[in-house]
Amino acid sequence: MEKIFDNAKFIYTEFDNYFDPKEKAWGAPRPRLYQHTEIAEGSGLPMFASNFEIGSDGKTELFFSALGIVDIYINGKRVGNDEMKPGWTNYHKRALYYNYDVSDFVGRGKNRILAVVSSGWYSGRIVGDYYGGNNPAFIANIIHNGESILTTNENWEATVGGSVRTADIWDGEYYDATQDSYAKISTVGYDSAEWGKAEICDYFNGVLTPFVGPTVQVRDELSLRSKAMTVYDGIRYNGSNYGEINICANPESFPLTLKKGQILIIDLEQEMVGWAKLTLKGARGTTVNVHYAEFLNDSGEISRGNDGAKGSLYTINLRSALAKEIYILSGDGEETYRPTFTFYGYRYVQISAENDIEITDFISEVVGSVTEEIGTVETSNELVNKLISNTLWGQRGNYLSVPTDCPQRDERYGWTGDAQAFSVTAAYNANVRDFFRKWMQDARDAQSDEGAYSEVIPRSGCCSAENEAGWTDVGIIVPYNMYVMYNDIELLNDHYDSMEKYIAQLIEKFGMAGANARFGDWLAYDQCDKTFISSAYFVHDLDLMIKMSGVLGKNDRAEHYKELRKQAYAYFVENYMRDGKLIGQTQTDKIIVLAFDLVDGDYAKELADELVEQIKTNGNRLSTGFLGTYNLCTTLSKYGKDKMAYTLLMQRNEPSWLYSIDQGATTIWERWNSYTKENGFGDVGMNSFNHYAYGSVVEWMYRYMAGIEPGTPGFGTVILQPRVDTRTAEELPDGQKRMTYAKASYKSGAGLIESEWHSENGFTYKCTVPVTAELRLPIFGEKFTVNGVEHGFDEYEIKDGCALIGLAPGEYVFEEK
Known part of the structure; x- marks a missing residue:
């Protein structure tokens, strides 16, 4: 002590x-x-x-x-x-x-x-x-x-x-004033x-x-006011199982008087995490009930998963969590209350009282770990912009002391698979270096004496399984990602012994097979062989250990892990490849081997081509879960398949990122179809409307669409590689339009980086770099200007359809003719 x-x-x-x-x-x-x-x-x-x-x-x-x-x-x-x-x-x-x-x-x-x-x-x-x-x-x-x-x-x-x-x-808070x-x-x-x-x-x-x-605080700059209000005073029959609420008013602002027997529902039009701050007047001893929910019942029909009357709060997906408040008025004039010892995940706030009360003010306070938001992305597509916003709101809500999977139901645990899949996206959106330093300390505390990490961190009364492939690898993957994004060598030093223990006990328990194959590609529409995930992630872990050992100057350990990598890869080839070809044929199989460089050369290009054709055959839709999805678009662009990455990004049929937005999402959902206008609510046993993992596609938007990537760890140098949407009219799926504009900024440790392109009338690219950078400028014409000075592409090395241009720190405008 x-x-x-x-x-x-x-x-x-x-x-x-x-x-x-x-x-x-x-x-x-x-x-x-x-x-x-x-x-x-x-x-x-x-x-x-x-x-x-x-x-x-x-x-x-x-x-x-x-x-x-x-x-x-x-x-x-x-x-x-x-x-x-x-x-x-x-x-x-x-x-x-x-x-x-x-x-x-x-x-x-x-x-x-x-x-x-x-x-x-x-x-x-x-x-x-x-x-x-x-x-x-x-x-x-x-x-x-x-x-x-x-x-x-x-x-x-x-x-x-x-x-x-x-x-x-x-469950919430009971407060007696x-x-x-x-x-x-x-x-x-x-x-x-x-x-x-x-x-x-x-x-x-x-x-x-x-x-x-970072400490947990009320983030005043994000807090929300009411966008719409409904007052109802009972249920009326509409032919459904539960009926529908009987609306008696739609107030537009505060103050307002809420009568005994009336119920007020406030719609923030945004899912968030925090609590309601209420300013009230009423008689001493009056009980005020406050309830929170993510959705409203849409019909009153049990067949659509409703748990109450149409227009009432849908709360059955909270499972056993009450997520409520009771406030007993003191009667001393105007009084203000907000909770202290709990938090809620919600879009809707419901207020009722046993006697008439006056609500003079309402604000929904956003609560979370205070991580400075250092990245921005915007595009010419408003639905994609909504996806970016939904992802950021999911991060704001779930980064609260630990990276929770969801903030509302009887869970709210630090699930490791979600966290590792999203960690690079998180690092682009906000400065999460210290947040993950704390959580990696939690990981070391959660590690068993033998060296196993647990599936949730910190350990809790449930979900305490160990060595789960793609999940507990978080203890290897997150430190490496924080090194790449922040050059956080201190974290590598602090965590290195822990990582070595993890790898050693994996080998002792499982040989070269990798960790337990429990989750596989969680929630995938087309599940791969789960043991394939175990083997592939183990090889990937060893690749990262080789790199991190080298960074720390532990060359003998790097050689040790190179030898282990040979053995692990031999196991992978023996069990998951036949005659030099991949056995598994799901999208995830191909994505993982390409993302983790488990195949190379002509066969890697062949697999990338197969992946594109497979996606096309599936109606230009993904079929991946948590692990396949976060690697999907980045892997496509890694192999020059930007057109398919854009097609997937702007797909609106299920499953897709924009599909949930069309269904009303304001954050990222746990399932692609957590709610559908056609069928109603999904499986109540596991149906969170604030579950950030699928928002990992935003990493692709920063790295490839806008093209901001670290050239050396911590953005000591920068790679600018804007990938423009070049799909022709014939290549565009029905209902899609080309992206014609993308803009991103990132406040790195070295300074502000900006990248912006327009392709509607010719091609213009603008950038700002605080350090030396390599620009991979896509070629659309014969000549171009840099800050008004004409240049020819023959002045530069050309690779993969781009001119490789070295940049000194500064601001640049490139226009192609």
Whole structure:
């Protein structure tokens, strides 16, 4: 444990949660927990308080951590802007601590601190009793002018109570504003005579280490207002199983009065992650119910998967997660509430109350890890632009302490397959270097003693399988991708021993076959041999280990992995090729071997041609799942098949990226057909409307469509390779038009990179580079100008239909004639 906490102890107080942590929670409704149940009132949350004195001016620092989610108040003020503190880690191994400068919160004389701790990721339903199912706990040290003046110990006051009566990440929050507020409880002189004393926690055996990565905050610049509102007051018969809502008003703005018996549904027209911030007026003790959902029921028909009346919230896909709030009004004029110990994934917010209330303001606050958004892409196709937006919103919502698979149902885990498939796209969209440094620390903590990574990171009460091909390879793939995108050699150094352990135990358990073949190409319409994925990914892992060993100067280890690679590739050839040809014939088979360079020369070109023809035969549609899809368009362009990449990008039939947009998607969905206008809702057992993995096509848009790619790691040099849509009228599928414009920017560590092309009236290419770059300029004419100066293509090396032009840092405009 860090020396800063040498004299501090984790403290707790006895706390009865509202559920049995030993019961399996994930994926299975509980008798009292299903989508139409309200969150129950509990007895409050564990609270810890202490008075302390300061005798002089100066700098006062607060060091703290928690087993659970903690919120802190000093002298009536909430401390800090961070949410969901201290973040999710494997509590068997580690908890993170924060350090705040609280000089502005304290003064000479008496002061008072209060910490409120919910079960959170430590002992909430999301993990059950995986970390022991123990009471939430808190540890702190206050240092003034370099001297410790207060540490947590058995002399702290402790009780269970306060305004938050129930809190759970999956289920939501119950807040009673008639109870004393945390601000009041944290003021000097507060009467805590009936409180008990804290007890010393002896069940945390991990280490306390400084917080790493971006903190979770309300991202005010992204928060949303209502786009449309509906008020209804009951259900009327429409011939369907559930009927339809009886609409009585469509308010256009706030403030508004909501009558007893009426229900307000707010449509944000955008799926997001966070919570509603409400400003209300009403009688003391009035109960306000707030519900969240991703979709509305479209017909009231069970045959279309509806779980309620047409126009009402569709919530059965949340499975056992309640995702709700109850707020009890204090009656003290205008009052504002938003949750603290949970978050929701939603597009729609529903509000009702047991008495008349006035809603004076509403804002939907976006909550997530604060990763600076450093990339932009736009095109001449508005549906593609919507796809780009949907992908970014999916990333914003699911990058919350860990890269979750989805943010709304009884899951929200750090699924490794989703994260590795999307990691390069994520790094183009935002600065995720520190986010992944934190998560790779989580990966090392999740690693078994033998060296196996788990399928979700951090480990939790379920989904704890190890060595899953394409998933647990994340411990190799993500560090390499972060090296390429950020030149993050520090991460390679920190993580290298862990990667070696992973590879060694794979060989010990599976020989040269690779990891378990459980998932294969998850959710593919045409599934390949799952063991093929295991073998191909193992060879790929070894290729990356060779490269990373070389980067770190570990040449002996590089030679070691070269030898292992020969053996693994021999196994691959023996089992998945016959007479020099690939046995498997799905799209994914061909994509993976081409992406991972498992074939080369003429046969690679032959396979690329076969892949294009196979896609054409399938109606110009993909048939891939998570692993095949993220490699699809980049592999096509790698082999010069840009025309098919564009055709797939702008396909609107199922399955395709634009198909879900035509069905109403505002983020990326878990399934290509999670909802269809023709048939309704998909399989309720696994049907998330915010599941970012398929958004990995945006990587292709940056790298190939706009053409921004690192020439050396971290964009020390740049490759500009704009791939223009050159499909002729005869080559365009029915309903498609050529892309005539693409523009991207990327704020690399070296500086801003911009790339833009127009092809409607001739060809114009504009770029900005902060470092030396190689431009691979496509040739459409005989001559061109650079910043107005004419040049001939014969001045440059020509390769694959492009002129190779060296650029010094600067801004350029190329026009071809």
